[in-house]
Amino acid sequence: MASKTSDIPLPSRAEPDALDWRRPFHSMRFNSLLLLVFLLALWEFGVRFFEVPKFLLPPVSDVLTAMYRGLNTSPFAKDGFWFHTYFTLAEILIGFMLGSAIGLALGVLISEIDFVEILLRPYVAALQSLPKVAVAPIIVMWLGFGMSSKVAIVCLITFFPVLVTSIAGFKAIDTDRIDLLRSLSATRWQIFTKAKFPSALPYIFAGLDMAAAFAVVGAVVGEFVGAQAGLGVMILQMDAQMDTGGSFAVFIILSLIGIALTALLRAVRRRVLSWMPADPSQRTVSA
Amino acid sequence: MTAAPDPSASSDAYIRIRNLSKTFGAPGQGGVLALRDIDCSIAKGSFVSVVGPSGCGKSTLLRIVAGLLDYSEGSVVLDGQPIQGTRRDVGVVFQSSILLPWRTILENVMLPAEVLGLDLRAARERAMQLIHMVKLDGFENKLPRQLSGGMQQRASIARALLHDPKILLMDEPFGALDAMTREQMNLELQRIWRESGKTVMLITHSIPEAIFLGDVVFVMTPRPGALERVIRVDLPRPRRMEVMASPAFAGAANEIRSLFNHTGSFD
Numbered sequence: 001m002a003s004k005t006s007d008i009p010l011p012s013r014a015e016p017d018a019l020d021w022r023r024p025f026h027s028m029r030f031n032s033l034l035l036l037v038f039l040l041a042l043w044e045f046g047v048r049f050f051e052v053p054k055f056l057l058p059p060v061s062d063v064l065t066a067m068y069r070g071l072n073t074s075p076f077a078k079d080g081f082w083f084h085t086y087f088t089l090a091e092i093l094i095g096f097m098l099g100s101a102i103g104l105a106l107g108v109l110i111s112e113i114d115f116v117e118i119l120l121r122p123y124v125a126a127l128q129s130l131p132k133v134a135v136a137p138i139i140v141m142w143l144g145f146g147m148s149s150k151v152a153i154v155c156l157i158t159f160f161p162v163l164v165t166s167i168a169g170f171k172a173i174d175t176d177r178i179d180l181l182r183s184l185s186a187t188r189w190q191i192f193t194k195a196k197f198p199s200a201l202p203y204i205f206a207g208l209d210m211a212a213a214f215a216v217v218g219a220v221v222g223e224f225v226g227a228q229a230g231l232g233v234m235i236l237q238m239d240a241q242m243d244t245g246g247s248f249a250v251f252i253i254l255s256l257i258g259i260a261l262t263a264l265l266r267a268v269r270r271r272v273l274s275w276m277p278a279d280p281s282q283r284t285v286s287a
Numbered sequence: 288m289t290a291a292p293d294p295s296a297s298s299d300a301y302i303r304i305r306n307l308s309k310t311f312g313a314p315g316q317g318g319v320l321a322l323r324d325i326d327c328s329i330a331k332g333s334f335v336s337v338v339g340p341s342g343c344g345k346s347t348l349l350r351i352v353a354g355l356l357d358y359s360e361g362s363v364v365l366d367g368q369p370i371q372g373t374r375r376d377v378g379v380v381f382q383s384s385i386l387l388p389w390r391t392i393l394e395n396v397m398l399p400a401e402v403l404g405l406d407l408r409a410a411r412e413r414a415m416q417l418i419h420m421v422k423l424d425g426f427e428n429k430l431p432r433q434l435s436g437g438m439q440q441r442a443s444i445a446r447a448l449l450h451d452p453k454i455l456l457m458d459e460p461f462g463a464l465d466a467m468t469r470e471q472m473n474l475e476l477q478r479i480w481r482e483s484g485k486t487v488m489l490i491t492h493s494i495p496e497a498i499f500l501g502d503v504v505f506v507m508t509p510r511p512g513a514l515e516r517v518i519r520v521d522l523p524r525p526r527r528m529e530v531m532a533s534p535a536f537a538g539a540a541n542e543i544r545s546l547f548n549h550t551g552s553f554d
Contacts, residue, residue: 176385183353183379184402184450185372194402198389275389275430 055242062245063252070249078229085253087229088219091147092257095154096215100162100208102155107166107204112192124163132157133221140226150222150230157218158211162204169203170196202276205269212261216254300328301486302352302454307361309347320511321347325361327505327514334480334487336497338543339507339515345490346382348512349458352488353379366453375403378447378485380457384439386431392418392442393427399450410449417445420479437468441475448483455480457489461496470528473499477525495531498522498539506546515546 024030044060046052054062073080110117110124136153143149177195186194223232231250238246307325312318321344329335339345350356352363354373363370365377378399386395393414400410418427421441423434431439440460447455457476461469473496480487480500491497497504504518520539522530530536 174385176381176383177387179355180379180381180385180398181402182355183373183377184399185375186402190402194398195387198387273389277432 055244058245058248063248066243066245067249067252070246081231081234081250081253084229084231084234085257087147087227088223088231088254089257091150091154091219091222091230092215092261095151095218096158096211096261098151099155099158099215100211103159103162103207103211104166104204106159107163107170108192110163111167111170112188128160128164132160132218136218136221136225140222145226145228150219150227153222154215154218157214161210161214162207165203165207165210166200169200172203173199202273205265205273208265209262212265213258215261216258220254301331301333301366302329302488303362303364304328304348304352305362305364307348307351307363308359309344309351309356310359322351322358323511323513325512325514327517329486329488329503331486332484333502334489334500335503335505336489336491336501337505337507338491338494338497339512340509340547341492343507343509344512345492345507346458348507349379349456349488349490352454353377353456355379375450376453378450378452378455380440380444380447380455380460382459382462384431384436384443386439386442386446388431391428391430392423392434395431395442396446396449398446403450405450413451414445414449417448418442420482421445421475435468437464437472440464440472444476444479448479448485453486455485455487457487459490459492462492469493469496474528476500481525494540494543495536497543498536499526499528499531504539504543506543516542518542 020026040060043057047057047059058066067081070081073082075082075086077083106120110120132153135156139152139156140149143152173196177199178191181191181195219230220232220235223230224236227233231254235247235250238244238250304325304327307322308320309322310318310320325348337345337348347356351358352365352370354370354377365374386392387398390398393411396414396418397407397410399405400407400414415427418424421444423438423441423445426434426438426442431442434442440463444460447457461472464472476489477500487500489497489500498520501520504520506515506518507513508515518539522533522535
């Protein structure tokens with residue numbers, strides 16, 4: 001709210017990322033990059049020097065070659081990365097959107113209608129404590145090896161964080177804001193759209209952030225359990241062929257998907273919550 | 288500064304409160320009696336201050352008149368109609384400004400127009416006039432957090448006036464401000480009230496503020512809040528800060544303080 005200490009602009013941290021070529025070590029981004037190069041070199045030479053078997057830990061160069069081979073393929077080649085990435089990405093995006101939409105809708109119903117809350121609370125609590133990946137095999141059994149079972153798993157796994165954070169967001173609303181709208185004879189719908197929903201948005205975005213991270217996990221686990229295509233399937237195939245370099249290359253792609261999803265969400269959040277002071281909006285509840 | 292008898296007898300009563308009581312929770316067992324037998328009336332266009340010790344139920348009284356809270360016994364009649372929930376012709380200024388942080392100042396001031404479905408173009412014009420009246424010109428497009436506490440509270444006064452309510456209810460609106468800003472705001476509120484001709488009910492815990500602004504000061508007892516005395520303030524308008532040094536002002540202040548002392552509730 002208005003006059004609290006959080007509104008006082010914090011002195012911005014000394015900008016450590018500005019790279020000054022005369023003093024490169026003052027840039028933490030440069031230092032991070034340097035550390036990466038160092039670790040990769042240590043890995044490459046360590047593996048070669050100690051003659052670690054390639055199926056246990058491939059040298060970096062093998063990972064890079066596998067990456068190049070995987071990407072240098074037609075989008076429809078079943079042994080290429082593009083084909084499988086497309087499947088996994090589609091499962092993640094569809095599942096994420098469905099799951100978070102249902103989670104948000106149910107969050108609204110539970111926090112707006114007492115009857116629904118009393119009815120569903122125990123089920124939500126019970127299901128919440130269940131590790132969602134445990135039901136992945138059953139879902140694959142029900143829905144088959146196609147994409148739908150993976151979408152369902154991603155949906156289930158993204159549903160809960162959004163549900164829980166949106167309920168928390170609607171509960172945390174400053175009752176003064178509701179009183180203000182009530183004093184203007186606002187309808188229930190107006191109170192919701194003009195006060196409750198915007199107030200809950202920071203919470204909802206925290207839930208979406210968590211859901212995005214879980215979505216990738218859900219898709220890969222689903223594909224491990226049973227699928228015809230997808231990066232999880234690729235990992236299983238490569239492991240069977242002891243192509244560890246290939247597996248590592250897939251790990252990198254999965255990480256990039258996660259990073260891209262999070263970055264996209266951050267961009268949307270920055271836009272939607274542009275009114276928030278920059279600092280607290282950077283704080284995220286991460287999985 | 289006469290300790291007037293209950294002025295509810297006057298025929299021009301705009302807000303009339305009769306034998307009003309409020310109990311929170313179940314009456315009798317475990318219920319808390321917050322207001323007891325309040326009987327008063329407020330004339331149209333007048334400025335009424337309500338003072339009382341902390342927790343005496345002043346805010347409860349205001350919330351009942353605003354229609355935000357129901358009451359247990361008695362009656363509240365506003366412009367000839369018994370109160371049943373909130374009304375469109377009432378504007379409320381709360382203890383904190385309650386500006387919505389994602390809306391600009393102009394958008395915040397426009398809120399009542401959106402909620403009440405007024406003509407937005409006309410409302411926008413009026414909003415700009417009100418923003419000018421509360422001296423926030425140039426801040427229309429700023430976010431609330433970019434304004435000081437006093438400016439935020441001024442914006443909330445502009446918002447409360449947007450739909451041109453006949454009655455302005457103010458619940459300790461300046462409590463969070465420093466003494467200097469507060470005096471400034473008192474002067475401005477007097478000016479706004481004189482310019483707009485509203486009926487104002489101001490809840491405050493500041494005795495000087497109550498006297499400075501009020502035509503009438505309602506003094507309340509500690510909980511359960513009852514109306515201890517109604518004090519008329521016959522100082523000429525517009526009042527300036529110097530009036531606080533006058534004997535008449537001091538007399539009224541002392542009268543209120545002695546009432547608080549008498550009831551053992553000086554706060």
